[in-house]
Amino acid sequence: MEDNNTSAKVRKPKILVTYIEAGMGHIVSAKAVAEALQRKYGEEVDIIEKNICKDNKVLEKFEQNMVKEVKKANKMPGYSNMQFMAMQLFGPQNTLKFVHSTVFKNAKKEMSQIIEDIHPDVFFGTHYAPLHIAVELRNNKLNDMIVATYNPDPNVHGWWDCRGDLFLVNNSFAHREAIVKNKFNPNTVKQVNFTTRQMIVDCNLTREELRDKLNIPKDNFTVCLADGAYATAKLKEYTLELLKSKKRMTLLVIAGKNDAVYKFFKLKIMQKKIPSNITLKVYRFVNNAHELYGAADIFVTKAGPNAIQDSLFMGTPVLVNYYASQVEKATCKIFTTHYKCGVKILDKIKARKRIEKWIDHPAELDQLKQNCKQLDKYQNGSDMAAEYIYRILQYHKPELFSQSCNNNIKNK
Numbered sequence: 001m002e003d004n005n006t007s008a009k010v011r012k013p014k015i016l017v018t019y020i021e022a023g024m025g026h027i028v029s030a031k032a033v034a035e036a037l038q039r040k041y042g043e044e045v046d047i048i049e050k051n052i053c054k055d056n057k058v059l060e061k062f063e064q065n066m067v068k069e070v071k072k073a074n075k076m077p078g079y080s081n082m083q084f085m086a087m088q089l090f091g092p093q094n095t096l097k098f099v100h101s102t103v104f105k106n107a108k109k110e111m112s113q114i115i116e117d118i119h120p121d122v123f124f125g126t127h128y129a130p131l132h133i134a135v136e137l138r139n140n141k142l143n144d145m146i147v148a149t150y151n152p153d154p155n156v157h158g159w160w161d162c163r164g165d166l167f168l169v170n171n172s173f174a175h176r177e178a179i180v181k182n183k184f185n186p187n188t189v190k191q192v193n194f195t196t197r198q199m200i201v202d203c204n205l206t207r208e209e210l211r212d213k214l215n216i217p218k219d220n221f222t223v224c225l226a227d228g229a230y231a232t233a234k235l236k237e238y239t240l241e242l243l244k245s246k247k248r249m250t251l252l253v254i255a256g257k258n259d260a261v262y263k264f265f266k267l268k269i270m271q272k273k274i275p276s277n278i279t280l281k282v283y284r285f286v287n288n289a290h291e292l293y294g295a296a297d298i299f300v301t302k303a304g305p306n307a308i309q310d311s312l313f314m315g316t317p318v319l320v321n322y323y324a325s326q327v328e329k330a331t332c333k334i335f336t337t338h339y340k341c342g343v344k345i346l347d348k349i350k351a352r353k354r355i356e357k358w359i360d361h362p363a364e365l366d367q368l369k370q371n372c373k374q375l376d377k378y379q380n381g382s383d384m385a386a387e388y389i390y391r392i393l394q395y396h397k398p399e400l401f402s403q404s405c406n407n408n409i410k411n412k
Contacts (some may be wrong), residue, residue: 013045013393014401016120020127024068025306030126030154032195034387039198044401045393046190048118051112052130057115057166062107064249066129073324075233092158112137115145116174121400122146122393132161139163146396148389153305156182166392168385170194171334190388193381196311200290201377203314206302212297216278217250221359224296224316226254226289232402233302233322234348236261241348243278247359250279252292257285290314297365298355303328308335308342313377317368318342321351340371 015035019027026343037047053059064240067285077252087095100108115123123134124147131149138145148166156169167189169175175191178184199225211218223242227233239253265282274280283292289307293299294314301307303323308331311318322334336342358365394401 011400013121013397014118014391015045015047015122015124015389016115016118017047017049018123018125018127018130019050020052020125020130021063021400022127022129023070023304024175025152025304026127028197028310029150029195030124030305031125032197032380032382033126033150033385033389035198036380036382037136037389040383040386041390045390046167048120050118052125053116056110056114057107058110062104062129066098068407094126096132096159096161100129100136104129106298108133108136111352116141120145121397122148123388124148124150124389126150126152128157128159128161131164132159135161135163138270148392152193152195153327153328153331154334156184157327158182164188165396166190166388168192168388170381173330178351190366192312192384192388193379194375195385196309196313196377196379197382199288200310200313201380202296203290203296205291205293207297207315208293214283214291214295216252216295220248220250220279221355222250222252223298223300224252224254224311225300226256226294227258227302227304227322233324236264238300238321238348238351239265239280241352242355243275243280245276245352245356247356248277249355249359250281252296253280254286254289254292255282255284257286269284278380298358300351303332303335305331309375311337312372312375315369315372317365317372319351319354320344321348323348339374341368341375343368 017030019030021027034047034049037045053063102124103124111130112200115134115137119142120218125131125134126149131147133149138147147164149164150168151160151174154171154174156174160182162182162184165188167178167184167269169178169189169191170193172191175189178189179186193408205213206280209216214221220228225235225239229234235253239251253265255265261281262284265280268274269280290310293311293316296316300315300319301323303320308318312335321337323329323332336344343354345354
């Protein structure tokens with residue numbers, strides 16, 4: 001007769017992956033890790049993906065406020081720097097706790113309740129606000145919950161709560177900044193490669209094949225332009241400047257969720273106000289933006305880390321035309337100065353002239369394309385992040401895993 005103890009099923013551990021919009025980069029990186037967790041460990045753990053602010057009026061307002069702040073930072077020079085200066089006034093961690101206990105008190109309460117109702121074994125996020133709320137919840141109620149985070153930015157600002165159990169960063173500078181400057185426990189900080197979604201890993205078409213697939217002229221020098229989901233930085237003015245060029249080129253303009261920018265350029269096309277030497281294609285928010293990056297010779301964008309990473313993974317260097325915060329300034333520096341996968345040109349006329357120079361003399365651009373190979377999409381940080389999350393779960397909660405599962409882990 002079978003022993004009841006050995007036949008009893010151990011429940012699957014639960015990993016809650018949270019999505020929150022404050023720029024699309026936080027969602028993109030969270031989805032990449034969720035995909036890796038599902039692919040690698042989906043049979044052993046339950047992965048619960050949650051848009052943490054959806055269908056809750058208080059949290060939807062909280063999220064909308066963060067989106068507004070991102071847009072303000074892009075439109076108003078110096079706005080983000082003022083925020084960071086205010087953050088430092090009483091110490092970043094003190095300010096973090098104070099703001100979420102006063103201004104964001106209701107949002108903190110609502111989000112805490114959602115997490116508590118799910119009661120995951122591991123909370124995972126990619127944004128500082130849910131991280132802080134999860135840490136506070138763990139310290140006060142859910143003492144058995146593991147709090148893990150991936151920081152999609154190339155640096156670590158002071159509002160990342162340093163009390164979590166696992167803090168994943170994507171470069172050595174951020175690793176040092178977390179420990180030395182922000183006083184994280186060194187045992188909790190781990191470095192992984194840059195994360196990317198599986199659709200990018202699986203996209204192996206050449207630049208020419210992508211142009212054929214997307215109905216883009218094959219022989220034109222091709223420029224892709226974007227500002228992220230909201231198109232509130234320099235997209236419009238840089239596109240208008242490139243339309244003045246006498247060189248033959250194709251412009252791929254990703255307007256994202258900015259309907260005004262989309263309609264502005266669609267109207268120009270309809271009114272046939274585009275010079276004959278230029279092909280202009282305009283897109284709203286698209287799920288295959290990486291294919292547009294890969295079809296281009298250069299990607300002109302603000303210094304949003306995830307869009308830049310996606311472009312470099314597709315083999316297309318970047319021309320950074322704007323950065324709105326210390327985070328984006330650090331992004332620009334690491335990809336243009338450290339990895340040398342692009343250039344920073346904050347003047348639209350100089351940017352046009354550099355692109356015209358590359359059309360006639362492509363050697364410099366060819367070297368930038370070669371440098372993009374340093375970022376190997378097959379060495380995916382999402383897989384590494386998933387492994388770290390799985391290991392810390394198994395370490396702290398071995399009772400949730402069968403003996404055979406534990407043996408498999410030890411043999412990996």
